[in-house]
Amino acid sequence: MHIAVLAGDGIGPEVTRQAVKALRAVAANGPQFDFTEAPIGDAAYDTTGDPLPEATAALAERADAVLFGAAGTYESDLRPPEQRGGHALLRLRKRMDLFANYRPVMAFPELIGASTLKREALEGVDLIVLRELTGDIYFGTPRGVHVENGERVGINTMRYTEGEIRRVAHAGFRAAATRRKKLCSVDKANVLETMALWREVVSEVGRDYPEVELTHLYVDAASMHLIRRPRDFDVIVTGNIFGDILSDAAAMLTGSIGMLPSASLNAEGRGLYEPVHGSAPDIAGKDIANPLASVLCGAMLLRHSLGQAERAERIETAVRRVLAEGYRTADIMEDGATRLGTEAMGDAVAREI
Amino acid sequence: MHIAVLAGDGIGPEVTRQAVKALRAVAANGPQFDFTEAPIGDAAYDTTGDPLPEATAALAERADAVLFGAAGTYESDLRPPEQRGGHALLRLRKRMDLFANYRPVMAFPELIGASTLKREALEGVDLIVLRELTGDIYFGTPRGVHVENGERVGINTMRYTEGEIRRVAHAGFRAAATRRKKLCSVDKANVLETMALWREVVSEVGRDYPEVELTHLYVDAASMHLIRRPRDFDVIVTGNIFGDILSDAAAMLTGSIGMLPSASLNAEGRGLYEPVHGSAPDIAGKDIANPLASVLCGAMLLRHSLGQAERAERIETAVRRVLAEGYRTADIMEDGATRLGTEAMGDAVAREI
Ligand SMILES: CC(C)[C@H](C(=O)O)[C@@H](O)C(=O)O
Ligand SMILES: CC(C)[C@H](C(=O)O)[C@@H](O)C(=O)O
Numbered sequence: 209m210h211i212a213v214l215a216g217d218g219i220g221p222e223v224t225r226q227a228v229k230a231l232r233a234v235a236a237n238g239p240q241f242d243f244t245e246a247p248i249g250d251a252a253y254d255t256t257g258d259p260l261p262e263a264t265a266a267l268a269e270r271a272d273a274v275l276f277g278a279a280g281t282y283e284s285d286l287r288p289p290e291q292r293g294g295h296a297l298l299r300l301r302k303r304m305d306l307f308a309n310y311r312p313v314m315a316f317p318e319l320i321g322a323s324t325l326k327r328e329a330l331e332g333v334d335l336i337v338l339r340e341l342t343g344d345i346y347f348g349t350p351r352g353v354h355v356e357n358g359e360r361v362g363i364n365t366m367r368y369t370e371g372e373i374r375r376v377a378h379a380g381f382r383a384a385a386t387r388r389k390k391l392c393s394v395d396k397a398n399v400l401e402t403m404a405l406w407r408e409v410v411s412e413v414g415r416d417y418p419e420v421e422l423t424h425l426y427v428d429a430a431s432m433h434l435i436r437r438p439r440d441f442d443v444i445v446t447g448n449i450f451g452d453i454l455s456d457a458a459a460m461l462t463g464s465i466g467m468l469p470s471a472s473l474n475a476e477g478r479g480l481y482e483p484v485h486g487s488a489p490d491i492a493g494k495d496i497a498n499p500l501a502s503v504l505c506g507a508m509l510l511r512h513s514l515g516q517a518e519r520a521e522r523i524e525t526a527v528r529r530v531l532a533e534g535y536r537t538a539d540i541m542e543d544g545a546t547r548l549g550t551e552a553m554g555d556a557v558a559r560e561i
Numbered sequence: 562m563h564i565a566v567l568a569g570d571g572i573g574p575e576v577t578r579q580a581v582k583a584l585r586a587v588a589a590n591g592p593q594f595d596f597t598e599a600p601i602g603d604a605a606y607d608t609t610g611d612p613l614p615e616a617t618a619a620l621a622e623r624a625d626a627v628l629f630g631a632a633g634t635y636e637s638d639l640r641p642p643e644q645r646g647g648h649a650l651l652r653l654r655k656r657m658d659l660f661a662n663y664r665p666v667m668a669f670p671e672l673i674g675a676s677t678l679k680r681e682a683l684e685g686v687d688l689i690v691l692r693e694l695t696g697d698i699y700f701g702t703p704r705g706v707h708v709e710n711g712e713r714v715g716i717n718t719m720r721y722t723e724g725e726i727r728r729v730a731h732a733g734f735r736a737a738a739t740r741r742k743k744l745c746s747v748d749k750a751n752v753l754e755t756m757a758l759w760r761e762v763v764s765e766v767g768r769d770y771p772e773v774e775l776t777h778l779y780v781d782a783a784s785m786h787l788i789r790r791p792r793d794f795d796v797i798v799t800g801n802i803f804g805d806i807l808s809d810a811a812a813m814l815t816g817s818i819g820m821l822p823s824a825s826l827n828a829e830g831r832g833l834y835e836p837v838h839g840s841a842p843d844i845a846g847k848d849i850a851n852p853l854a855s856v857l858c859g860a861m862l863l864r865h866s867l868g869q870a871e872r873a874e875r876i877e878t879a880v881r882r883v884l885a886e887g888y889r890t891a892d893i894m895e896d897g898a899t900r901l902g903t904e905a906m907g908d909a910v911a912r913e914i
Contacts, residue, residue: 280751285750285751292751294751298752324678324679324682324788324789325677325678325679325788326677326678326679329677345698345719345753346752348716351753351754351755352754353754353755353757353758356722359722359723359724360722360723360758360762361720361721361722361723361758362719362720362721362722362753362754362755362756362757362758362759363701363718363719363720363754363755364718364719364720364753364754364755364756365716365717365718365719366698366715366716366717366718366719367714367715367716367717368714368715369709369712369713369714369715370712370713370714371712396802396805397638398633398638398645398647399651399699400698400704400715400717401704401705401706401715401716401717402706402715402716402717403715403717404706404715405706405713405714405715406715409713427805427806428805428806428808428809429809431784431806431807431809431810431813432809432810432812432813432818434810435677435678435788435810435813435814436677436813449749450806452749452780452781453780453781453784453803453806454784455781456781456782456784456785457784457785457787457788457810459785460784460785460788460789461788465785
């Protein structure tokens with residue numbers, strides 16, 4: 209089993225190292241993993257002139273799964289797109305056709321206190337945002353800035369084909385079918401024709417899943433319901449741009465943003481596993497970042513791309529135990545807990561495994 | 562002074578009636594208002610075949626200000642666009658060129674308990690979301706669904722000219738200059754060229770307002786910060802679609818969605834005043850809707866379109882007093898308070914005035 213490790217920028221390398229540690233620990237007996245590291249993001253741009261070098265992309269495509277850290281910084285966002293660390297990620301998503309981005313959001317009981325939401329509103333929250341990741345206004349053309357009557361004009365194109373909508377809808381129904389059997393599709397069908405097509409196609413696909421209850425929400429209403437009644441949601445399926453906004457809001461609700469993994473899968477189940485938190489350059493290299501999101505990415509990778517559910521559970525259990533024992537990184541620190549750095553937290557998890 | 566009253570659908574008529582009551586009460590001495598009612602939304606479609614009859618649009622354009630209730634229902638959203646109540650509002654915004662939509666969001670101390678957010682996170686929240694309202698993906702062309710290689714394909718176009726961005730940026734800086742002097746511009750400049758132009762033009766306009774501190778956030782980060790640190794925001798300026806999502810989230814944070822007015826202004830300061838809550842057809846006609854958002858729309862209308870700041874304050878003070886006396890509608894009810902219906906709440910405010 210071959211895992212490509214693309215640690216990238218900011219806190220990417222230090223948190224990914226802890227995930228690799230956990231994966232090695234869980235593979236102490238039985239089949240081993242092959243890890244191959246490759247540069248991506250600003251780090252790759254600085255040495256090769258390309259944030260997604262061809263060798264890195266080829267490695268990611270060949271591997272059984274990709275363990276990803278973070279790419280890009282605010283600094284490189286000021287450069288032209290081809291030179292931005294963050295764009296490496298967009299290109300890799302497209303190239304590997306990783307259309308289904310799963311972001312599970314749970315309220316870890318130990319961390320509920322860290323949220324700005326009240327305990328009553330959060331208890332029992334357990335939802336997945338399934339974001340379409342290879343279409344929408346992210347990739348549609350025409351796009352760009354041109355001059356019209358002496359004025360600059362910016363254009364981007366939201367675009368979805370029914371095939372693109374159908375495959376992510378199927379993924380949403382399948383996910384809901386294994387859970388509480390509720391799928392909420394989020395669109396803006398009252399204003400955007402693309403989103404009216406979204407609603408239509410999701411409803412058509414729904415006929416194949418009579419056991420799943422399908423509801424629809426406009427994106428503005430969804431952003432309210434997430435805050436008001438997050439517990440009501442099971443699986444949310446939505447397009448790329450609305451998913452970008454809603455999944456970050458959902459992650460923040462629980463106070464656990466440093467704890468949340470995500471998986472981006474293609475039709476063959478190959479995938480890229482990425483912490484939700486991003487590169488956080490301000491705290492990089494200080495051994496204070498929370499590595500648990502990356503560690504939990506390792507668990508998701510085992511379950512979804514390698515078919516090793518038992519090992520995945522061992523990692524997840526180890527994380528819960530470490531939290532139950534009162535170990536915390538700075539972002540989730542509370543009175544009476546024991547504060548650990550990034551490395552030490554990774555060691556604690558490996559020990560539990 | 563001539564006020565067009567477009568009460569519309571759902572709870573629109575009953576809440577708007579209370580706003581008119583408050584406006585009449587405050588005008589008991591001094592210059593009177595002329596109110597003219599006209600149909601809009603589903604109500605207008607059912608009688609005239611057009612959700613925005615020409616007579617209504619013409620009346621709104623001629624009036625000194627428009628007091629608006631709500632338009633559209635989930636039912637009519639299933640009809641073709643031209644027949645939907647909600648589309649009347651989009652057309653009226655465009656026709657009157659109401660490009661600047663101000664949504665003040667405050668945490669009313671009396672209502673903080675009704676929020677899902679903790680008191681500590683909410684206390685002192687006082688922000689305005691300024692949403693651009695006549696451009697963006699709402700109106701850009703090409704748009705629609707066509708067939709390509711036997712497949713349906715949906716297209717919408719995000720589009721902003723620098724002139725459109727500049728005028729709303731000026732509005733944002735002017736609003737911030739009269740407040741805590743912080744403007745946060747929200748975009749997705751790292752992915753969308755239109756939003757990179759947005760950031761560039763807002764920054765250019767910023768040079769005219771050296772006293773205002775300008776910051777930029779990506780929309781996904783903004784949706785997190787709103788939940789994590791809502792108090793940090795003063796004025797947020799953003800495009801039409803991101804503003805739709807963020808302003809609803811911001812309104813929901815405070816637990817006061819039934820309390821929040823909004824103003825949509827054009828370059829001449831003419832405006833349409835509309836409660837944030839929408840038509841809520843499920844509770845229409847039951848005398849339980851909260852009329853305070855509409856009443857506060859009346860206050861905003863006096864201040865921004867009629868230049869009657871003193872009268873505006875009298876309405877706002879009356880609302881605060883009624884709350885302080887423990888009167889509540891069902892949506893904000895709490896132990897020990899006195900529950901009032903829509904009419905009775907309107908009467909209580911009028912009495913205080
Ligand atoms: C870095 C950026 C291009 C990216 C996105 O918008 O998809 C990020 O926000 C994410 O959610 O993974
Ligand atoms: C009804 C709908 C068209 C409208 C919009 O999206 O602008 C509404 O959500 C709003 O925010 O006023």
